[in-house]
Amino acid sequence: MLESRLVHTSITGSSLTAKVVGGCPQGGVLSPLLWNLVVDRLLTITYDVGFNTFGYADDIVIIVHGKFAHTVREIVQEALNVVVKWAVKEGLNINPHKTAIVPFTNRRKTEGLGPLILYGKELTILDGVKYLGVILDSILDWNQHLQKIINKAQTTFVVVRRTCGKKWGLRPNMVHWLNTRVIRPSILHGPLV
Secondary structure (H helix, E strand, O other): OOOOEEEEEEEOOEEEEEEEOOOOOOOOOOHHHHHHHHHHHHHHHHHHHOOEEEEEOOEEEEEOOOOOHHHHHHHHHHHHHHHHHHHHHHOOOOOHHHOOEOOOOOOOOOOOOOOEEEOOEEEOEOOEEEEOOEEEEOOOOOHHHHHHHHHHHHHHHHHHHHHHOOOOOOOHHHHHHHHHHHHHHHHOOOOOO
16 A cells, blocks of 8 residues: 555546655545554654644644744744754655744733744744634634625525525425534534634
8 A cells, every 4th residue: 555556636637646655645544543553652742742742633733822923933943943853753744834833822922922933934823823724813703704604595595496496496304404414513613623
């Protein structure tokens, strides 16, 4: 499974075949287990150093808290350095463009939190991030997430309504089905957060 794999691709009549020298096949049955075995070392290392690190599949969160911005910046930079050291040892790369830094605070000014560097590139500080389908904004008021859920539920209802009741409208049992099987599950994704 991990050796002698070939990848085939073709674009506009040209085809290319390459031998894969590392990694797990996407969608493979063992891929999540093998990734968990590798990333478990990172979670252990960061925990031993003193960081609050949480992982779900290939999404990893490091939470740092403190009172002074420059102290938080130093701690976050140290966490990033630990992650980079682990990644280099494992032969992996972390994409700086997919790495999000979000200060969860009511303070209006976040000066002193930057610059944070990952692989020689400065990371941008964001106002919010989507993690496991939940939008976490910097002041944790949940308005962005709620608006996304409302828009998604309205769009879903309109699309399914057009599909199910083109001529005479929706029957009551269809409205009930739409609510319980389509709209309610999309609204209830991540409510415990």
